[in-house]
Amino acid sequence: MSSSNSNSDYEHYYVPDSSKLPIFASLFLFITVYGAATLFNNMSGMPATFQGDWVHWILILGFVGFSWVLYVWFSTTIRENLQGLPSAQLKRSYVMGMLWFIFSEVMFFFAFFGALFYVRNLAGPWLGGEGDKAITNLLWQGFQYDWPMMVTPQQAAEASGGQITAITNEFSGPDKHMAFPGFGAMFGWLPLWNTIILLTSSGTVHIAHHALKEGNKQKMKLWLGITVLLGIIFVFLQAYEYYEAYEHYGLTLNAGIYGSTFFMLTGFHGFHVCIGAFMLLVMWLRATQRDHFTPEDHFGFEAASWYWHFVDVVWVGLVFFVYIF
Amino acid sequence: MGDHGPAKGLSRWLFTTNHKDIGTLYLWFSFAMFLVGGIFALVIRAELFEPGLQIVQPEFFNQMTTMHGLVMVFGAVMPAFVGLANWLVPMMIGAPDMALPRMNNWSFWILPFAFFMMLSSLFVEGGAPNFGWTFYAPLSTTYAPPSVTFFIFAVHIMGASSIMGSINIIATIMNLRAPGMTYMKMPLFVWTWFITAYLLIAVMPVLAGVVTMMLMDIHFGTSFFSAAGGGDPVLFQHIFWFFGHPEVYIMILPAFGIVSQIIPTFSRKPLFGYDSMVYATASIAFLSFIVWAHHMFTVGMPIAGELFFMWATMLIAVPTGVKVFNWVTTMFRGSISFETPMLFSIAFVILFTIGGFSGLMLAIAPADFQYHDTYFVVAHFHYVLVPGAIFGIMAAVYYWLPKWCGNMYDETLGKTHFWLSFVGLNVTFFPMHFVGLAGMPRRIPDYALQFADFNQIASVGAFLFGASQVFFMFIVIKTIMGGKKATDQVWESAEGLEWTIPSPAPYHTFTTPPEVK
Amino acid sequence: MRGALAPKSCALVGAGLLLGSAAAVAEPAERWGLNMTQGVTEISRGIYDLHMLIFWICVVIGILVFGVMFYSMYKYRHSRGVKPATFHESTSVEIAWTVIPAIILIAMGIPASSMLMEMYDDAEDAELSVLVTGYQWKWKYEYMDEGVSYFSNMRTSRDEINNIEPKGEHYLLEVDNPLVIPTHTKVRFLITANDVIHAWWVPAFAVKQDAIPGFINTAWTIVEEEGVYRGQCAELCGRDHGFMPIVVNAVEKSEYNSWLGARQAEAAELAQLIKQEQSFDDLMSAGRDVYNKQCVVCHGANGEGGVGNAIAGSPIATGAMDQHLSVMVNGVAGTAMQAFGAQLNEIELAAVVTYSRNSWGNNMGDSIQPVDVYNFKQAN
Numbered sequence A: 001m002s003s004s005n006s007n008s009d010y011e012h013y014y015v016p017d018s019s020k021l022p023i024f025a026s027l028f029l030f031i032t033v034y035g036a037a038t039l040f041n042n043m044s045g046m047p048a049t050f051q052g053d054w055v056h057w058i059l060i061l062g063f064v065g066f067s068w069v070l071y072v073w074f075s076t077t078i079r080e081n082l083q084g085l086p087s088a089q090l091k092r093s094y095v096m097g098m099l100w101f102i103f104s105e106v107m108f109f110f111a112f113f114g115a116l117f118y119v120r121n122l123a124g125p126w127l128g129g130e131g132d133k134a135i136t137n138l139l140w141q142g143f144q145y146d147w148p149m150m151v152t153p154q155q156a157a158e159a160s161g162g163q164i165t166a167i168t169n170e171f172s173g174p175d176k177h178m179a180f181p182g183f184g185a186m187f188g189w190l191p192l193w194n195t196i197i198l199l200t201s202s203g204t205v206h207i208a209h210h211a212l213k214e215g216n217k218q219k220m221k222l223w224l225g226i227t228v229l230l231g232i233i234f235v236f237l238q239a240y241e242y243y244e245a246y247e248h249y250g251l252t253l254n255a256g257i258y259g260s261t262f263f264m265l266t267g268f269h270g271f272h273v274c275i276g277a278f279m280l281l282v283m284w285l286r287a288t289q290r291d292h293f294t295p296e297d298h299f300g301f302e303a304a305s306w307y308w309h310f311v312d313v314v315w316v317g318l319v320f321f322v323y324i325f
Numbered sequence B: 001m002g003d004h005g006p007a008k009g010l011s012r013w014l015f016t017t018n019h020k021d022i023g024t025l026y027l028w029f030s031f032a033m034f035l036v037g038g039i040f041a042l043v044i045r046a047e048l049f050e051p052g053l054q055i056v057q058p059e060f061f062n063q064m065t066t067m068h069g070l071v072m073v074f075g076a077v078m079p080a081f082v083g084l085a086n087w088l089v090p091m092m093i094g095a096p097d098m099a100l101p102r103m104n105n106w107s108f109w110i111l112p113f114a115f116f117m118m119l120s121s122l123f124v125e126g127g128a129p130n131f132g133w134t135f136y137a138p139l140s141t142t143y144a145p146p147s148v149t150f151f152i153f154a155v156h157i158m159g160a161s162s163i164m165g166s167i168n169i170i171a172t173i174m175n176l177r178a179p180g181m182t183y184m185k186m187p188l189f190v191w192t193w194f195i196t197a198y199l200l201i202a203v204m205p206v207l208a209g210v211v212t213m214m215l216m217d218i219h220f221g222t223s224f225f226s227a228a229g230g231g232d233p234v235l236f237q238h239i240f241w242f243f244g245h246p247e248v249y250i251m252i253l254p255a256f257g258i259v260s261q262i263i264p265t266f267s268r269k270p271l272f273g274y275d276s277m278v279y280a281t282a283s284i285a286f287l288s289f290i291v292w293a294h295h296m297f298t299v300g301m302p303i304a305g306e307l308f309f310m311w312a313t314m315l316i317a318v319p320t321g322v323k324v325f326n327w328v329t330t331m332f333r334g335s336i337s338f339e340t341p342m343l344f345s346i347a348f349v350i351l352f353t354i355g356g357f358s359g360l361m362l363a364i365a366p367a368d369f370q371y372h373d374t375y376f377v378v379a380h381f382h383y384v385l386v387p388g389a390i391f392g393i394m395a396a397v398y399y400w401l402p403k404w405c406g407n408m409y410d411e412t413l414g415k416t417h418f419w420l421s422f423v424g425l426n427v428t429f430f431p432m433h434f435v436g437l438a439g440m441p442r443r444i445p446d447y448a449l450q451f452a453d454f455n456q457i458a459s460v461g462a463f464l465f466g467a468s469q470v471f472f473m474f475i476v477i478k479t480i481m482g483g484k485k486a487t488d489q490v491w492e493s494a495e496g497l498e499w500t501i502p503s504p505a506p507y508h509t510f511t512t513p514p515e516v517k
Numbered sequence C: 001m002r003g004a005l006a007p008k009s010c011a012l013v014g015a016g017l018l019l020g021s022a023a024a025v026a027e028p029a030e031r032w033g034l035n036m037t038q039g040v041t042e043i044s045r046g047i048y049d050l051h052m053l054i055f056w057i058c059v060v061i062g063i064l065v066f067g068v069m070f071y072s073m074y075k076y077r078h079s080r081g082v083k084p085a086t087f088h089e090s091t092s093v094e095i096a097w098t099v100i101p102a103i104i105l106i107a108m109g110i111p112a113s114s115m116l117m118e119m120y121d122d123a124e125d126a127e128l129s130v131l132v133t134g135y136q137w138k139w140k141y142e143y144m145d146e147g148v149s150y151f152s153n154m155r156t157s158r159d160e161i162n163n164i165e166p167k168g169e170h171y172l173l174e175v176d177n178p179l180v181i182p183t184h185t186k187v188r189f190l191i192t193a194n195d196v197i198h199a200w201w202v203p204a205f206a207v208k209q210d211a212i213p214g215f216i217n218t219a220w221t222i223v224e225e226e227g228v229y230r231g232q233c234a235e236l237c238g239r240d241h242g243f244m245p246i247v248v249n250a251v252e253k254s255e256y257n258s259w260l261g262a263r264q265a266e267a268a269e270l271a272q273l274i275k276q277e278q279s280f281d282d283l284m285s286a287g288r289d290v291y292n293k294q295c296v297v298c299h300g301a302n303g304e305g306g307v308g309n310a311i312a313g314s315p316i317a318t319g320a321m322d323q324h325l326s327v328m329v330n331g332v333a334g335t336a337m338q339a340f341g342a343q344l345n346e347i348e349l350a351a352v353v354t355y356s357r358n359s360w361g362n363n364m365g366d367s368i369q370p371v372d373v374y375n376f377k378q379a380n
């Protein structure tokens, strides 16, 4: 790796002057999460320091403030870049920062995929009376493990009239699931279209990147624009899928572990798509309105496109493990 | 920029982008948290002085145990190491500052807010988190006090802080080394932090994931940790410990680095086995990802799992042993003097090893059926954490303080502090082995009569140890205020770039990188 | 201070510590209650031996490592004016101290693995199976094929805990209804929980198994000596985690059988009693006893509430009888309010409901008969 850098690199390593950004970022981040926690506790009827139908304003205040700080922060960074303050070395720091950030996101998803694997391969079968802890089924008589889990242990046990313990909530399975319907019905299956859209968008952003490197800005703007559009369509389709799930499938967050894993995995993915699409949109605006990027220097664009590829890869994982298998 | 000094007043600390300022902020924050967590520990020890309930009620006792663990782990030890990294990594590799200075300050300032949020729950209805620092579901979900939501979000932003801090450290190390400072020339403190930062980036998001699942279970009706809906409470433990075990090494690897700097200096002899130290650290980090379920031997895992996790855990003794042997061999045939940092480091090696031995005993799965959730475990982890992590930090402070503030600390006071701590700590934690083996469970506010004597001893030791830390604060402040001026070299045979710059270190160092041969 | 004094005293303290621990945990240890119990089963003795084996290996390694260290500190101290050597690596030595510990570890791991496999026998051949369920904060024992089941609560009084009365010999380790099992018999435990995670631990049997709500873990034992064995819940389970002891009475097979017979007869008798009419005053006084034993921890001595809602003035306790009964029998899902239908018998339930409706300012003036409770339970 870059074990020895040429001396001239270092002369200009840009150490910014003291800055008000971090403290405000911390303050508003704090207000945001404090507001979220207060709101959630209010929603669930749990006490919190602040009560009332206004508490969502704390969250909104925090969020708006935080967005504003981020806006100023990124503007500052871009301005510094346009002034030529950062050396090539500092840019490498940004690159590393972004890559390791994406790695941390991978690990975040890893936790949820891990939960899915655990439930599907261990806990589920045990509850259903298979495997090492098959005896557990004594508590959930009548429950058979199947994935997608259409009947929760609680439902099965209640139906079989046994004595049941350890109930914490009402969990009843969905009426219909989202899994792969077979090749015959494939084309009416939304996730297929979502997959096509997202994979295409990974391609289009790649084309845009190449165009930029070739110095063909028109082409870059076009393909980047298309990417953003595809991202937005994806989000809409995903929203439609959720609507279907809630309205017609009985598939909700409360629908037992299938609903939990389904919504958390696709939900966090969808959330990341929103972020990624927003980042790309900003890059598109920077390109069309401000002409920020040059063939040599377009890290902002690159970072957003890496993020987009990452989101795409997570989707492939979802398609396999949440939808198909 | 570059040549001017710090801003004046409060704004210096609020707005700074300087790695030394931020390091200082981290260190003071950490010390404050150490006192807070320590006071909680003293409440615990006071209650356990005698059988029966005397000072606090069980509800509050559980909150004390929980907050003690959380504050010490996330508030005292981790920020202290990040603070040391901030001060030292740039100076050790010849960098002008951290790679991303503004983000650096952000990483720090998140912490006071996060801890404000967590600690303030002590005063709200339902009380603070009371489910242990390991917050096992469903005690921490369905049965948790309302403050759990605030706790969850505090963990979220603390995690963000750690991740940003680690990204910064990695970028600094990979990108800002002075010419000629190859990886295999980096001081071991830099190496251990490099690896620690990877661990942090890999596991903090997993922690964020598991608390998010809790949040959903509590407020949005999911069933991750509820069998009735097809989930499993044990799933929580798997995810938590996937984070939790690497976390305990996060709390020890930087201390390994510190000791590896100090022992050679005072043995006047180069560190033995530099390369194997690096490989051992990397192996420990790698292994730390595949041993998590040794905290869960009694949850009813299938036997294949038990065996795998037992063997993998035992394996960690090998690279750790390599380190211990290297330190001892560094001392062998050296020319050893016993200044305070060295005393702390020697105590580190001895007492950490004792803690490691009890760790190895815990790793023996069948025996862990008897040890698990007793004070034997408490003894184990305090031996690796207090004379491990905390002594490592203290050794570092004594060792580098003259460089930071330009004054020598008073050696007699330092040694007194050492001996008081050393005695206090052993009196506190050694008897816990006995009561643990004799069957005293952990996390209980009251205990059966046969455990009384040793608990009494432990409580006395805790107050002695606590008092000596107040003494430590006094020594540090006294040194900062004045004292004998330190030379640039400070220690006659210390090696490394940080000793080539003046004491106290100027506000900006290495704005032009040094050339490393 | 610098120089000779420090290493010597350091060495002394260090060595003292090591020897101290070694000596302390050796033979007299047991008498002092310093060491792990050897217990009364083959498994528990096996674990004890394993524990001691690992312990002594660690002591020996410790003596070697610390020995070299103290020797260096003494022999090569700067104050003697020694010149340091300069060596800083040696591949062969480093390989040796990687390989040798690995071999030692394998030597430890093999007996440990075989011990573990012995413990993991699934005990389906057991003569007796007991379903152990952890509740906040008590245990329920259900003899699965014998039709006997009961709860086991801590018996130590609050006054002892609050230092008002002197503490008894088995302070915190005594229960009202111990688990009774026959000796020399393979007993299988099916362990689960109703609310949060608990852990059922009896050190003398070396049985410690987490009680996971919604899952069943198994463990087994063959107790060789008659006696009373005490343990505690070993997983943080909320406020009274420290107050949910376990007591097991291991008795001869014949004694066990007669105990079981008596229990079964009791159950039959109770079935008779339920059918009898109870007077209001009887219900009230029985209700007070039940309340003070079962409910007071959460609802307070005067029904003022605590962990649970206040009963004094509670809309439930002053509302429709059916709903009140339903709270008592089925509990409130997801809260500490358990389903007492399984824990209290019909007489007790009728009594405590009546008592709750007519105490601390609640004066509904009504009462309920055990037989009504019985019918309610059947209907739900």
Ligand code: HEA
Binding pocket: B134, B248, B249, B251, B252, B294, B295, B313, B314, B316, B317, B318, B320, B321, B322, B324, B352, B353, B354, B355, B356, B357, B358, B359, B360, B362, B363, B364, B368, B371, B372, B373, B377, B380, B381, B384, B385, B388, B389, C058, C061, C065, C101, C102, C104, C105
């Ligand atoms: C700094 C933190 C730290 C460190 C470094 C360690 C190090 C180790 N820990 Fe520890 N541990 C904790 C912090 C730490 N631990 C905490 C906080 C808990 C409790 C969490 C909770 O439940 O709240 C815990 C709990 C814990 C358990 C669970 C116990 C239980 O709950 O039942 C286990 C079980 O295997 C374990 C094992 C080990 C092992 C094998 C090591 C090894 O890394 C030790 C290796 C070192 C040596 C062995 C000594 C030196 C080696 C030699 C001299 C070589 C020769 C030696 C031999 C061949 C024997 N630890």
Ligand code: HEA
Binding pocket: B034, B035, B037, B038, B039, B041, B042, B044, B045, B065, B066, B068, B069, B070, B072, B073, B076, B077, B131, B132, B133, B134, B378, B382, B385, B386, B389, B390, B428, B442, B443, B444, B462, B465, B466, B467, B469, B470
């Ligand atoms: C790095 C981590 C760390 C550190 C440094 C410590 C330090 C100490 N711990 Fe800690 N401990 C944990 C991590 C740590 N602990 C964890 C993770 C747990 C598990 C929690 C759980 O079960 O969930 C635990 C649990 C734990 C228990 C078991 C509680 C239980 O099971 O119920 C006990 C009991 O004695 C204990 C004691 C102590 C003591 C006496 C110290 C001493 O070292 C503390 C020293 C004291 C001071 C530093 C106080 C100084 C201040 C003053 C004297 C007052 C002056 C005031 C002002 C100036 C304002 N700890």
Ligand code: CUA
Binding pocket: C134, C135, C137, C197, C198, C199, C233, C234, C235, C236, C237, C238, C240, C241, C242, C244
């Ligand atoms: Cu039940 Cu602890």
Ligand SMILES: [Cu+2]
Binding pocket: B244, B245, B248, B291, B292, B294, B295
């Ligand atoms: Cu561990």
